[in-house]
Amino acid sequence: MSEAGKRVRIAVDAMGGDYAPGEIVKGAVYAAQKGDVEIILAGPLSVLEGELAKYSSSNDLPIRCVEASEVVKENESPALAIRHKRNSSIVIATKLVKSGEADAVVSAGSTGATAASAIVYLGMIEGLERPAIAAPLKGLGPDTILVDIGGNVDCKPYQFLSFAIAGSIYAKKVFNIANPTVGLLSTGAEQGKGSEAVREAYSLLKNSGLNFIGNVEGSDIFSGRANVIVCDGFVGNVLIKFYESLGIYALDVIKRKVKKYPLAGSIAKLLFNRIFPVTKLAYAGEEEGGGILWGVDGVVRIAHGACRAPHIAHAIASARNTVKADIVGSLKSELAKFRAENKL
């Protein structure tokens, strides 16, 4: 962890993402230009130097490169790739955090590989089995954080509790909510509704000391009743992808209508874009996609595979804020406290 006042050092997987390395390096340049982070790019040096040469200012920016000769591709088995490609950009970038040379790692590459690399090289926080991803929901309601939207499927009851703790810390630190409310996503408001794991998680949450308000339903997500909504990663993944896609389908509907009623349609589209965030919704996936990988012992920021330079800069800034707020440290201490109190 960097000391206060020092620049936060971010290791960037320069070869991960649909538009790597071009857009990733460009995003790193944007972030470095703001002057409050130091960037370490991981990738083949010749490639990185060629990309950096495109920006006349890059020599004066706090950016350095480290050699990583291999790349993990989107369709590779994450576990195997991490084991065999020890010189891959994601592994090299992650190890910079482990060795203390960087404070956080950012990757737009395969989420599975980033998670596998983090598990292997940074390890999990005690009491957690697999990393989770928390998604801030934007557009239609007050600040709400949904955990897990990552790969935690067939969750055990205890995992829901760890999601609730992670989400509460996020809501405290990022939303500045003193005592965030926690809702358990289920098929009905009453205790006893939902899957077996959810029903068991209900009791754990009720006795957790968190500000648990009980079950919430799909229709409650944007109501603001719960600042933190916890769910199995399968449900969260489907929900977030569904929501992110709606803006695009809505725009398609508008485009078709515009053809049918050109004047009314055009005015509506213009005004609608001004006053209602449908297009923002459409691109929420690229702007806000990904998030912190919760549960690994270090700051790992996942960016959307399809993201471009501004979004990489955004992910780098988000990683910096996570380091500054010591969110991972808070999660570790709160979980340790909870485990001690509950003799786990």
Next chain:
Amino acid sequence: MSEAGKRVRIAVDAMGGDYAPGEIVKGAVYAAQKGDVEIILAGPLSVLEGELAKYSSSNDLPIRCVEASEVVKENESPALAIRHKRNSSIVIATKLVKSGEADAVVSAGSTGATAASAIVYLGMIEGLERPAIAAPLKGLGPDTILVDIGGNVDCKPYQFLSFAIAGSIYAKKVFNIANPTVGLLSTGAEQGKGSEAVREAYSLLKNSGLNFIGNVEGSDIFSGRANVIVCDGFVGNVLIKFYESLGIYALDVIKRKVKKYPLAGSIAKLLFNRIFPVTKLAYAGEEEGGGILWGVDGVVRIAHGACRAPHIAHAIASARNTVKADIVGSLKSELAKFRAENKL
């Protein structure tokens, strides 16, 4: 089953629903006025006669009443209520189907009680364990049917297959699609993604003889790639409630913006309502909520608890169409064929 040309006979649980009996009886009158159904109302005779007396034409309509002195309330345990309240309106209405006096039953009462009553008095089709609910998705994409949105949680792989068969029959009979595509909702496109049950269901679906196109993600739901999307009832329930709620939250956002920019906001709202189905989306829950209870050996049409007369009339018409198209008969024969072919 009624013969061709004869009126379809619909038993209506007159005491089920937030606005029962008033709106239910009114909806039954609307449906009967169209002349192609015969209605049998179940409820306390004195109450029903009082309601019917409000409509001068009701004496000439094909509506009759049967005594049912008890009511199952929303918060009662469905299984217990069905066992103990044998004279409840839902039990009496369901038994009219069993005895052959009615071709279908419609209820806006507790979904759990309606399902429990159907399971006990009509029984399940061979090979199915619990009823499923299929929801046609409206608004942003081509005709798509989602199964299950009902109470089937912790689904076994075989249940996904039964959802796929039910959904395919729905798409054939209602959407008139000759060979509907079936997608399995999961966290990634590749086989091997998702929960254990989904991964096992993948193999079953692949070898089912259905037009299975593999996994679909949350972002594919409105793409039209799959005419039928199958998922665990937990996921479907959360998704459909989330989607149904979006129109209401979107309208709230517009209302707030209208206050801020009155002229632009008002024009946008007006035009938007004209060209984009946001308000329809908002009320999709009431218009289209509920659906056929798939898997029970008879036609049972669930209506939304909050529905009013026009929606009850719609649910009655939908039940009539289900009887006419012999959808339950098709499901029985297709499932029997599948079980024979796969030696189940």
